[in-house]
Amino acid sequence: MWLLVTVAESILLIFGSLLCAILLCLAAWRLMRPVHHPEFAAFFIGALTILAVTMPIGHSPFLRMVMLFAAIGAVPLWIMGRQWRANERLKHRHHHGPGAI
Secondary structure, three states, X not given: OHHHHHHHHXXXXXXXXXXXXXXXXXXXXXXXXXXXXXXHHHHHHHHHXXXXXXXXXXXXXXXXXXXXXXXXXXXXXXXXXXXXXXXXXXXXXXXXXXXXX
């Protein structure tokens, strides 16, 4: 019985922290998109990760796993942010003509 509880806790820890990391990345994206720099969401996640690791509260296994998954998710978030920004630039240029900035 003890083994089943341990396995269940581990599974819930992994999936719960993964869900929280996804929500954290989504929130960071939503925060940075209105200022037209969604790629900064990755730097925001990185700063939060450093802060969580260096603060005394960062010793929680759940928080460490959330920050690990969020840091991994920050890489595609940065790539998607750069792509989004390039597309916005193209839309703006196409909408305002070739001489527009």
